[in-house]
Amino acid sequence: VTQSVHVADLVRQAREGRARAVARLVSLVEDASPVLREVSAELAPLTGRAHVIGITGPPGVGKSTTTSAVIAALRRRGSRVGVLAVDPSSPFTGGALLGDRIRMQDHALDAGVFIRSMATRGRLGGVAWATPQAVRVLDGVGFDVVLVETVGVGQSEVEIAGLADVTVVLLAPGMGDGVQAAKAGILEIGDLFVVNKADREGAQATVRDLRHMISLGFPREARTPEEPARWRPPVLTTVALTGEGVDELLDTLDRHEQWAEGSGELRRRRLRRAEREIEAIAMTALRERMGDLTDGPRLGELAAAVVDRRLDPYGAADKMLDALTSQSTPSA
Amino acid sequence: VTQSVHVADLVRQAREGRARAVARLVSLVEDASPVLREVSAELAPLTGRAHVIGITGPPGVGKSTTTSAVIAALRRRGSRVGVLAVDPSSPFTGGALLGDRIRMQDHALDAGVFIRSMATRGRLGGVAWATPQAVRVLDGVGFDVVLVETVGVGQSEVEIAGLADVTVVLLAPGMGDGVQAAKAGILEIGDLFVVNKADREGAQATVRDLRHMISLGFPREARTPEEPARWRPPVLTTVALTGEGVDELLDTLDRHEQWAEGSGELRRRRLRRAEREIEAIAMTALRERMGDLTDGPRLGELAAAVVDRRLDPYGAADKMLDALTSQSTPSA
Numbered sequence: 001v002t003q004s005v006h007v008a009d010l011v012r013q014a015r016e017g018r019a020r021a022v023a024r025l026v027s028l029v030e031d032a033s034p035v036l037r038e039v040s041a042e043l044a045p046l047t048g049r050a051h052v053i054g055i056t057g058p059p060g061v062g063k064s065t066t067t068s069a070v071i072a073a074l075r076r077r078g079s080r081v082g083v084l085a086v087d088p089s090s091p092f093t094g095g096a097l098l099g100d101r102i103r104m105q106d107h108a109l110d111a112g113v114f115i116r117s118m119a120t121r122g123r124l125g126g127v128a129w130a131t132p133q134a135v136r137v138l139d140g141v142g143f144d145v146v147l148v149e150t151v152g153v154g155q156s157e158v159e160i161a162g163l164a165d166v167t168v169v170l171l172a173p174g175m176g177d178g179v180q181a182a183k184a185g186i187l188e189i190g191d192l193f194v195v196n197k198a199d200r201e202g203a204q205a206t207v208r209d210l211r212h213m214i215s216l217g218f219p220r221e222a223r224t225p226e227e228p229a230r231w232r233p234p235v236l237t238t239v240a241l242t243g244e245g246v247d248e249l250l251d252t253l254d255r256h257e258q259w260a261e262g263s264g265e266l267r268r269r270r271l272r273r274a275e276r277e278i279e280a281i282a283m284t285a286l287r288e289r290m291g292d293l294t295d296g297p298r299l300g301e302l303a304a305a306v307v308d309r310r311l312d313p314y315g316a317a318d319k320m321l322d323a324l325t326s327q328s329t330p331s332a
Numbered sequence: 333v334t335q336s337v338h339v340a341d342l343v344r345q346a347r348e349g350r351a352r353a354v355a356r357l358v359s360l361v362e363d364a365s366p367v368l369r370e371v372s373a374e375l376a377p378l379t380g381r382a383h384v385i386g387i388t389g390p391p392g393v394g395k396s397t398t399t400s401a402v403i404a405a406l407r408r409r410g411s412r413v414g415v416l417a418v419d420p421s422s423p424f425t426g427g428a429l430l431g432d433r434i435r436m437q438d439h440a441l442d443a444g445v446f447i448r449s450m451a452t453r454g455r456l457g458g459v460a461w462a463t464p465q466a467v468r469v470l471d472g473v474g475f476d477v478v479l480v481e482t483v484g485v486g487q488s489e490v491e492i493a494g495l496a497d498v499t500v501v502l503l504a505p506g507m508g509d510g511v512q513a514a515k516a517g518i519l520e521i522g523d524l525f526v527v528n529k530a531d532r533e534g535a536q537a538t539v540r541d542l543r544h545m546i547s548l549g550f551p552r553e554a555r556t557p558e559e560p561a562r563w564r565p566p567v568l569t570t571v572a573l574t575g576e577g578v579d580e581l582l583d584t585l586d587r588h589e590q591w592a593e594g595s596g597e598l599r600r601r602r603l604r605r606a607e608r609e610i611e612a613i614a615m616t617a618l619r620e621r622m623g624d625l626t627d628g629p630r631l632g633e634l635a636a637a638v639v640d641r642r643l644d645p646y647g648a649a650d651k652m653l654d655a656l657t658s659q660s661t662p663s664a
Binding site for chain 2: 036037040041043044045047048133136267270271272274275277278279281282283285286290299300302303304306307309311312313314315316317320321324
């Protein structure tokens with residue numbers, strides 16, 4: 001009962017905009033805390049409002065600077081913004097990321113902005129599993145926009161960014177040409193491509209290159225009248241440091257949101273995100289149940305039956321699974 | 333029914349000593365084949381006879397040469413020998429290992445010897461999970477001795493070797509001194525220590541060093557009359573290339589077997605091995621069930637309920653686990 005009151009308090013404080021309460025809720029997700037079940041029940045009726053924007057791209061393209069500029073622009077439009085900076089490849093927040101974070105400090109005193117770096121903390125499944133739940137928390141406590149920035153270009157980064165309502169792929173002149181992007185698997189997940197540092201040499205070549213790569217996915221011949229309207233990813237340019245192009249980026253995000261709602265794509269993505277979330281919770285619960293069983297006396301008895309040839313290991317595993325399935329409530 | 337007949341045939345052929353049938357049974361284990369359940373049921377009444385010897389140690393100490401010399405000595409004593417060479421760190425059998433394997437070819441034409449390299453083949457849990465089952469197969473088809481040789485010095489190697497009835501830790505002069513062995517965690521699992529390449533300089537120093545390290549675990553003060561007889565790991569020397577010391581090693585292994593049977597230690601180890609095996613089978617079955625569910629229509633329905641706020645993700649995970657647990661037979 002004490003814990004229930006506590007969770008309700010925490011959720012209320014978080015909804016009132018208290019950053020510490022929000023941070024504690026996100027920590028509960030990272031730690032796969034047992035009270036998450038309660039948090040989730042409290043928040044469930046309040047979710048589904050936030051627009052979830054994924055931002056990804058190779059290192060060095062200016063992801064944090066762009067995120068910071070996007071936050072500023074969103075704030076000018078009156079939105080409350082929650083930011084999750086996710087680094088799946090590292091158990092800690094690395095040095096480079098930390099340096100980038102400093103720019104985000106611009107928003108440190110703004111109560112309408114919550115910024116949090118998420119790391120794996122050695123948990124199985126790691127941030128790829130925790131991120132959808134953390135998004136739900138920020139959504140539920142009332143942020144209008146949730147930005148999910150992923151660092152790196154591995155499979156998990158692509159996967160996490162792909163779970164957003166819309167995914168922005170950031171590139172920079174020269175380093176992030178279309179072929180490289182295709183190799184990294186980020187060409188398929190991008191709803192918008194942004195060539196940042198557009199004041200640098202080679203920016204227009206990168207834009208052309210990207211537009212060409214994208215056009216390969218939209219052959220004229222394949223279009224038929226029956227085919228539903230597809231979203232053709234636009235390629236924008238920004239200079240995040242000066243804020244140039246950021247308002248156009250926001251306008252394009254609005255345009256995508258309208259298209260995604262009308263076409264049913266938004267719902268499809270939210271279904272996929274919910275699926276990942278349910279799976280993550282179920283797997284965590286199963287692992288814990290399994291741990292309870294293997295630590296308990298039951299496994300020892302079954303092992304004795306196997307050693308004494310009264311049971312073969314498959315029969316023993318059956319009995320173990322039966323014991324597992326007779327527990328009706330997941331532990332988290 | 334066809335498959336049942338097939339499995340019974342395979343087991344019969346393997347018991348008749350046909351190497352190809354034995355190899356196919358071990359492959360079934362590596363592939364986590366669904367017919368393993370049948371194989372296991374066929375073999376269960378026949379298991380528990382083989383003496384399972386683990387051999388481990390750092391690279392370069394002459395593990396394969398020693399294993400080969402041990403095989404030859406066991407054959408002279410009339411034992412049929414099954415060998416599993418396990419490399420948990422690599423998905424394939426690497427070059428160095430392959431070079432070593434050539435020495436084992438001495439036994440290639442001997443029907444009383446079966447040698448098999450096991451690799452992970454990308455399976456979750458890998459060889460650490462498959463090895464106890466492969467040991468059971470070799471035991472069941474009638475090998476008197478099963479040698480489990482592990483390559484490398486990581487945690488999994490130590491773990492695998494520690495699941496044997498007796499564990500031989502191989503070291504060589506200079507490279508494998510006691511402190512290093514302690515660091516690698518192999519000091520605790522060794523029932524016998526063998527300093528191979530004993531004709532080389534520094535061999536006696538390594539022996540002394542090891543005996544000293546071992547003595548630290550046997551303080552005189554701690555001994556009381558009530559304390560059950562403990563096995564104090566002896567330190568032997570061999571020159572595996574010439575076969576020197578190998579008969580003494582076998583005699584010591586016999587002595588350990590007698591002690592382990594009398595003291596109950598043998599049973600304790602077999603119980604532990606059976607526990608690992610049951611866990612591995614149960615986890616594999618759970619993963620498969622989970623895969624069936626996440627691929628099926630059920631998860632989609634639950635995700636829709638979450639997106640529509642009719643259910644929170646924890647409630648959805650509960651329902652998913654209920655569906656999981658209503659299946660009564662593990663799929664493998």
